Amino acid sequence: xxxxxxxxxxxxSGPVININTASxxxxxxxxxxxxxxxxxxxxxxxxxxxxxxxxxxxxxxxxYEKIKDKISAN
Numbered sequence: 001x002x003x004x005x006x007x008x009x010x011x012x013s014g015p016v017i018n019i020n021t022a023s024x025x026x027x028x029x030x031x032x033x034x035x036x037x038x039x040x041x042x043x044x045x046x047x048x049x050x051x052x053x054x055x056x057x058x059x060x061x062x063x064y065e066k067i068k069d070k071i072s073a074n
Contacts, residue, residue: 016072019053020046030070032063047073 017026019041027038040058050073053059059067 014070016070019050019071019073030067032066033059049073 017030019027022041024035024038024042027033027041028035033041037058041053044056044058047053047056050068050071051064052073053071054061054064
């Protein structure tokens with residue numbers, strides 16, 4: 001069992017990364033997310049929902065669709 005402060009937990013489809021607490025290297029491991037985007041995600045915290053990545057124009061819809069099952073905002 002991981003603590004609430006953990007940035008990575010294990011879901012049914014593999015690890016789930018918390019976009020509010022993850023390190024740049026954790027975020028960088030997501031498909032379609034590089035160093036620049038990782039930093040944008042960190043700079044625009046906090047997020048209430050994962051869709052905030054699209055509404056805040058951090059990610060395009062296509063990239064979001066690739067990673068939505070691998071991320072959480074809580």
